Amino acid sequence: METAIFYIAALVAALATLRVVTHVNASHALIYLVVSLLAVAVIFFLLGAPFAAALEVVVYAGAIVVLFLFVVMMLNLGRTSVERERGWLRPGMWIGPAVLAAVLLVSFVFVFWGTDAKTSGEMVGPRAVGIALFGPYIIAVELAGFLLLAALVGAWHLGRRYLEERRGADDFPEEDASPDEAAPEASAEGNA
Amino acid sequence: MDLLWLVPAAPLVGFLILFVLHDYLPKVVAAVVGAGSVGVSALAALLVGMDYYEAGAEPTWQLLWTWMSVAGFDPAIRLYLDGLALAMTGVITGVGFLIHVYATGYMWNDHEEPEGYARFFAYMNLFVFAMLMLVLGDNLLVLFLGWEGVGLCSYLLIGFYHRDPANGYAARKAFVVTRVGDTFMALGLFLMFRELGTIEIQQSLTLANEQWSGGDTTMALIIGLLLLGGAVGKSAQVPLQTWLPDAMAGPTPVSALIHAATMVTAGVYLIARMHDIFLISPEAQLAVAVVGLATLFIASFTALVQTDIKRVLAFSTMSQIGYMFFALGVGAWSAAIFHLMTHAFFKALLFLSAGSVILALHHEQDIFKMGGLWRKLPIPFASMLIGSICLAALPFTSGFFSKDVIMLTAFEHASHGLVFWGGAAIAAFMTALYTTRMMIIVFFGEERSEAHDSSRLNMWGPLLVLCALSLLGGWFGFGVVADVLPDGGLGEFSHFSAVALVTMAMPFLGIFVGWLVFGRRVIDVEALAASKAGNALKRFFFGGWGFDWLYDNAVVRPVMWVARINKGDIVDWIYRITVAVTRGAHHVGSLTQSGRLRWYAANMAFGLALFFLIVLGVIG
Amino acid sequence: MPVAVPIEHVLALAGLLFLLGLIGVLVRRNVMFLLMSLEVMMNAASLAFVAAGARWAAPDGQIMFMFILALAAAEVAVALGIVVQLARRFESLDVDNADEMYG
Numbered sequence: 001m002e003t004a005i006f007y008i009a010a011l012v013a014a015l016a017t018l019r020v021v022t023h024v025n026a027s028h029a030l031i032y033l034v035v036s037l038l039a040v041a042v043i044f045f046l047l048g049a050p051f052a053a054a055l056e057v058v059v060y061a062g063a064i065v066v067l068f069l070f071v072v073m074m075l076n077l078g079r080t081s082v083e084r085e086r087g088w089l090r091p092g093m094w095i096g097p098a099v100l101a102a103v104l105l106v107s108f109v110f111v112f113w114g115t116d117a118k119t120s121g122e123m124v125g126p127r128a129v130g131i132a133l134f135g136p137y138i139i140a141v142e143l144a145g146f147l148l149l150a151a152l153v154g155a156w157h158l159g160r161r162y163l164e165e166r167r168g169a170d171d172f173p174e175e176d177a178s179p180d181e182a183a184p185e186a187s188a189e190g191n192a
Numbered sequence: 193m194d195l196l197w198l199v200p201a202a203p204l205v206g207f208l209i210l211f212v213l214h215d216y217l218p219k220v221v222a223a224v225v226g227a228g229s230v231g232v233s234a235l236a237a238l239l240v241g242m243d244y245y246e247a248g249a250e251p252t253w254q255l256l257w258t259w260m261s262v263a264g265f266d267p268a269i270r271l272y273l274d275g276l277a278l279a280m281t282g283v284i285t286g287v288g289f290l291i292h293v294y295a296t297g298y299m300w301n302d303h304e305e306p307e308g309y310a311r312f313f314a315y316m317n318l319f320v321f322a323m324l325m326l327v328l329g330d331n332l333l334v335l336f337l338g339w340e341g342v343g344l345c346s347y348l349l350i351g352f353y354h355r356d357p358a359n360g361y362a363a364r365k366a367f368v369v370t371r372v373g374d375t376f377m378a379l380g381l382f383l384m385f386r387e388l389g390t391i392e393i394q395q396s397l398t399l400a401n402e403q404w405s406g407g408d409t410t411m412a413l414i415i416g417l418l419l420l421g422g423a424v425g426k427s428a429q430v431p432l433q434t435w436l437p438d439a440m441a442g443p444t445p446v447s448a449l450i451h452a453a454t455m456v457t458a459g460v461y462l463i464a465r466m467h468d469i470f471l472i473s474p475e476a477q478l479a480v481a482v483v484g485l486a487t488l489f490i491a492s493f494t495a496l497v498q499t500d501i502k503r504v505l506a507f508s509t510m511s512q513i514g515y516m517f518f519a520l521g522v523g524a525w526s527a528a529i530f531h532l533m534t535h536a537f538f539k540a541l542l543f544l545s546a547g548s549v550i551l552a553l554h555h556e557q558d559i560f561k562m563g564g565l566w567r568k569l570p571i572p573f574a575s576m577l578i579g580s581i582c583l584a585a586l587p588f589t590s591g592f593f594s595k596d597v598i599m600l601t602a603f604e605h606a607s608h609g610l611v612f613w614g615g616a617a618i619a620a621f622m623t624a625l626y627t628t629r630m631m632i633i634v635f636f637g638e639e640r641s642e643a644h645d646s647s648r649l650n651m652w653g654p655l656l657v658l659c660a661l662s663l664l665g666g667w668f669g670f671g672v673v674a675d676v677l678p679d680g681g682l683g684e685f686s687h688f689s690a691v692a693l694v695t696m697a698m699p700f701l702g703i704f705v706g707w708l709v710f711g712r713r714v715i716d717v718e719a720l721a722a723s724k725a726g727n728a729l730k731r732f733f734f735g736g737w738g739f740d741w742l743y744d745n746a747v748v749r750p751v752m753w754v755a756r757i758n759k760g761d762i763v764d765w766i767y768r769i770t771v772a773v774t775r776g777a778h779h780v781g782s783l784t785q786s787g788r789l790r791w792y793a794a795n796m797a798f799g800l801a802l803f804f805l806i807v808l809g810v811i812g
Numbered sequence: 813m814p815v816a817v818p819i820e821h822v823l824a825l826a827g828l829l830f831l832l833g834l835i836g837v838l839v840r841r842n843v844m845f846l847l848m849s850l851e852v853m854m855n856a857a858s859l860a861f862v863a864a865g866a867r868w869a870a871p872d873g874q875i876m877f878m879f880i881l882a883l884a885a886a887e888v889a890v891a892l893g894i895v896v897q898l899a900r901r902f903e904s905l906d907v908d909n910a911d912e913m914y915g
Binding site for chain 2: 104
Binding site: 002003005006007010013014017018020021026029030033036037040043044046047048049051052055056059060063064067068071072074075077081084085088089093094096097098100101104105108109112113114115116117118119120121122123124128129131132133137140144147148150151152154155157158159 | 814815816817818819820821822823824825827828829831832833834835836838839840841842844845847848849851852855858859862863865866867868869870871872873874875877878879881882883884885886887888889890892893894895896897899905906
């Protein structure tokens with residue numbers, strides 16, 4: 001029974017992903033992406049990784065895709081963009097990448113096949129993951145924290161309007177020089 | 193002994209002060225610092241010398257610091273004091289101090305370089321420092337440092353009046369020609385280090401004696417000749433003598449200090465310091481004698497026809513240093529250093545009094561535009577007269593004591609005694625002759641120019657002291673180097689043998705002939721010089737026996753020709769082609785840089801696929 | 813409840829998803845679709861990790877999944893910022909417009 005569920009979920013994931021790649025409407029493609037992610041979450045659960053499955057749903061489907069949706073709405077990708085997408089996606093364009101992908105897939109399968117191993121069928125729960133994460137992987141966790149911080153700063157910088165208004169300007173606008181805001185933070189950090 | 197460090201340190205400090213602050217120092221301060229630092233150095237040298245004798249005249253070391261310490265090689269900045277170093281230090285600081293004092297007056301109203309007063313003294317102090325490091329250095333590295341340092345200062349001071357390109361040319365010539373010698377010397381030092389494994393001078397000489405003495409002396413010969421090459425370049429001996437006459441482009445105190453009293457005698461010092469090498473290899477020592485004799489001969493003939501008073505003195509200096517080399521070559525070691533000292537006295541005196549004459553005539557150096565000056569310029573005349581009789585080596589002057597010993601030692605030379613003595617005697621005759629000519633033309637005869645002697649105490653004071661030193665400097669003997677040099681002090685000779693009498697008579701003969709020819713005009717010199725053979729000979733002598741012409745055609749012109757042919761720099765083509773190829777490859781490579789994200793991603797995927805296929809053995 | 817399926821099947825699914833994403837990256841000119849395809853590719857990589865973790869009943873696979881998650885979050889934050897800038901500057905989401913950095 002569970003084995004059947006696995007193959008069904010795999011099929012759903014593959015088909016949904018195919019639609020993500022081929023769809024011309026961004027919103028619909030995102031919905032397919034959510035479907036694909038949920039299917040993969042089911043597979044995670046079946047592979048004995050419930051914590052990963054939960055994170056897949058919460059973070060991927062819940063947060064990241066929502067972020068995509070925000071941007072899609074912000075940029076107002078309506079009917080005209082669907083038409084444009086359709087114009088961009090000519091059938092001839094698929095041939096090259098498809099051949100390339102086919103070659104790679106054959107190689108992958110050729111390598112994987114015949115290992116004759118099965119997944120353990122045992123569950124690795126959140127407790128074990130947490131212990132390992134904050135044990136041997138603690139440095140990597142710190143580094144991931146740095147990465148997220150850097151992404152935060154980068155996103156904040158890229159999102160500002162002056163980049164567009166003052167192209168080529170090398171000075172910062174006055175609004176950035178806000179000592180009133182910076183000072184309490186600095187002192188708070190100092191106390192901490 | 194503790195003050196030994198102060199001897200070189202004082203001029204160094206003086207140099208640093210003057211060099212850093214030269215725009216801000218008033219002239220008086222610059223003069224006090226410039227001359228005072230050398231004065232302090234001289235005083236320290238005096239105290240050090242007294243201590244040295246009180247302590248029993250034993251060689252002493254003073255370690256200042258270790259230069260570096262790498263893999264067992266740890267050259268130290270260490271001072272070494274023995275009789276030879278003490279004698280040199282005394283000359284450098286003593287005569288140097290007098291010349292510095294003189295220069296404070298000489299350079300005071302300098303019209304060519306009015307802003308350069310402090311700069312002048314900065315260079316002079318640096319020179320004194322470098323020269324002291326050269327003679328006090330305990331290892332070859334420090335010696336070489338000083339050696340190059342004095343060369344640098346010589347270059348800077350010859351070209352001191354840098355607004356005239358000719359002076360810059362003279363400075364470059366001096367630098368390049370001495371560099372030829374320096375290369376030989378550097379090679380010699382490298383070879384010594386390689387063969388003996390140490391750069392400590394005393395230690396290496398001991399080792400040299402142990403290794404080569406009595407055995408195969410080829411290495412000693414090679415090293416000796418290389419060192420002689422360095423000495424020849426620095427001391428303006430044949431065949432690298434051509435730079436010294438041109439070096440007279442510098443201010444006269446520079447000529448007195450660097451190109452008469454101290455730097456040009458560095459070669460003599462070097463050979464005396466390394467005397468063990470030359471004792472091991474008699475061939476090398478013979479080469480020293482031959483070089484000295486040749487220079488002595490050529491320079492004294494050349495001096496006879498010069499018209500520039502400083503060039504006369506320059507050629508005279510060359511010939512006197514030739515005497516020193518000659519003395520070293522024939523084994524009169526102590527006499528060579530003795531002559532170095534007396535020569536420093538009387539040649540500095542001659543240069544400084546010539547400087548006074550030149551200054552009084554508003555920088556006129558042509559002796560034929562002088563004449564009859566003895567009444568107007570009594571002090572320069574008197575001092576120049578004293579300097580001249582010392583140069584001509586009349587009995588009981590300092591020059592006599594040193595030169596006499598050299599010639600009599602030469603006569604006793606084992607293999608070539610008579611030739612050596614004869615050549616030196618002829619040169620002694622020539623010395624007296626050209627000195628007489630110079631004195632008669634400059635100070636007697638009709639007056640040809642206006643002269644204003646404006647010298648003050650700081651100019652005639654040093655002249656007076658140098659007069660006393662020149663006259664009396666030879667009376668007290670010269671025992672200071674007896675423990676250092678192999679001949680154990682000056683040789684003792686009877687002054688009543690035939691050879692001694694002839695030797696003594698030579699200067700008188702020269703003066704007499706000079707008086708007849710240039711004073712009484714028994715022979716019409718102008719007519720002689722105007723005749724075809726006479727003119728050719730005169731031009732040959734005037735040009736320094738054609739050495740400049742030879743080098744110009746043999747070295748300078750071919751090099752210039754090659755440089756002109758090779759304007760495009762053939763060797764550079766290798767690099768230009770490399771650059772072109774690299775650039776072309778870059779252009780080809782940059783064609784793939786379309787700037788399109790998807791193109792890059794496709795290439796990556798393609799590469800990955802290719803990689804997989806190769807790994808799986810499908811292709812390749 | 814966990815199943816014991818052959819690991820080849822899981823990895824094949826991961827490879828399939830990855831290559832679908834790759835095709836999307838190579839074909840789509842709209843930068844939004846390009847980013848979605850990237851997400852698919854990263855998700856496929858996560859699946860491979862989790863499958864490997866399940867094979868040995870070890871937590872490391874899931875930990876790698878979490879790092880990929882962090883990476884994806886960071887990437888999306890920055891990339892969407894760039895998308896916004898791209899849309900403002902070029903009035904278009906065509907990624908081929910931003911090809912000024914050619915050799």
